[in-house]
Amino acid sequence: MSDRPILQVWGAEHRFDDRMILRGVDLKVRQGEIYALLGPNGAGKSTLVRAVCGRLKLTGGEVALDDKDPWSNPAARRVVGVVPQDLALYPHLTVRENLETFGRLSGVKGRALQDAVRQALRLTRTEDREHAPVGHLSGGYKRRVNIGAAILHQPKLLILDEPTVGVDIDARAALDSVIRALRDMGTAVLVVTHDLDQAGGLADRVGFLREGRKVLEGAPHALIEQAFGAEMEILVELSVEADAATEAALAGEGLTRREGDGLWTRLDAGGYAAAGRLDKRLRRAGVVPREIRVREPSLQNLFTLVAEWRRAA
Ligand SMILES: Nc1ncnc2c1ncn2[C@@H]1O[C@H](COP(=O)(O)OP(=O)(O)OP(=O)(O)O)[C@@H](O)[C@H]1O
Ligand SMILES: [Mg+2]
Structure with a gap:
């Protein structure tokens, strides 16, 4: 990884009417970094991205794309390729025809x-x-063609807004490996995502934005280690939907239900031994787990922790 930042943002501030949306955000993304x-x-993620692409003029602070201001300097905008959240492809055209069309739109011609x-x-x-006509492709392929359409002018920075929305696990893995391949070629990649699992596995660095401020930044593994030390996450999966008594028993063990997958989790420095004891106690209380897993805390745990710090502050 080179140290040269392709993207630099200093003290980004943005006000819509009288609401402060960005409150002084610094950001650097380097060549060969995700x-x-x-x-x-x-939180202000899309607002920041719009400023980076030169589509919005910040009310304070500065943006430099390859040392140029994208708002006042159109040449700077060619440094970036944007993969929008919604597919922006022509369904009746083939993959090749789509790429040729987008290439021409971004000024690439002939042999190039x-x-x-x-x-x-x-x-x-x-x-x-x-x-194949793009309209006939699976969701994962369409997303990859969407990336293809954004890289024809060989941008030094690729920005992806929510690339995994509506994409299944296998397609997500394929998407991740495409993003890594671009990184390995030296492209700087900025991914905006709600998908903490994807971010944890993919990103070299992550930054949490909250209410227009960057509240945490670093390499996922290092951040997790700093925050949790020896603590492990215990996950309990039930074989049947929890009734009120079961929920009370689980809550009594300090477990909380995760949105999305419905697993019950807690952090525990006791690791596997603690999970074994928990299993016994739950069974005594008439709760039969289908499975109990122990794993290293994730960015999801860190995110929850940060939300709690903020509430406590
Ligand atoms: N053009 C606008 N005029 C006024 N307010 C806006 C405008 N665009 C965004 N906002 C507000 O700014 C705030 C931040 O929006 P932004 O889209 O940057 O958030 P985000 O982090 O991308 O959120 P999401 O995860 O939902 O995409 C929101 O409260 C939004 O309503
Ligand atoms: Mg957004």
Whole structure:
């Protein structure tokens, strides 16, 4: 990884009417680095991304893309490729035709366009569908073509907004490996996501944005180790839907129910031994877990912890 930041943001501030949306955010993304920008709805992620792309003029602070201001300098905007959250492809055109069209739109022509299309097909692993209409492809392929359309002008910074929404696990893994391949070629990657599992596995660094401020930043593993030390996460999966008595028993053990997958979890420095004791106590209370897992805390745990710090502060 090179030390040269492709993207630099200093003290970004933004006010919509009289609401402060960004309150002094610094950000650096370097060549060959994947940076995941995380944060709850309304934290200001998309506003920051719009400023980075030169689509919004900040009310305070500065942005430099390859040392140029993207708002006042159109050349700076060519440094970035944006993969929008919604698919922006022509369903009736084939993959190749889509890429050729987007390449022309970003000013690539002739021989260079043919080379760029070939490289995009290869990098996004969509060569085997080159002549299929995009409308016939699976969701995962469409997402990869969407990335292909954003890299034809060989941007130094690729920005992806919520790339995994509506994508299944297998397709997500394929998407991650495409993003890594681009990083390994030296592209700087900024991923905006709610998907903490994806961010934890993919990003070299993550930053949490909250109410317009960056509240935490670093390498996922280091952040998790700092915050949790020896604590492990215990996850309990039930074989049947919990009734009121079961919920009370689980809550009595300090477990909370996760949104999304419905697993019950808690942190515990006792690791596997603590999980074994928990299993015995739950069974005595008439709760039969289907499975109890022990694992290293995730970014999800860290995110919850940060939310608690904020409430306590
Ligand atoms: N053009 C606008 N005018 C006024 N307020 C806006 C405008 N765009 C965004 N906002 C507000 O700014 C805040 C931050 O929005 P932003 O889209 O940056 O959040 P986000 O972190 O991307 O959230 P999400 O995860 O939901 O995409 C929100 O409260 C939003 O309502
Ligand atoms: Mg957003």
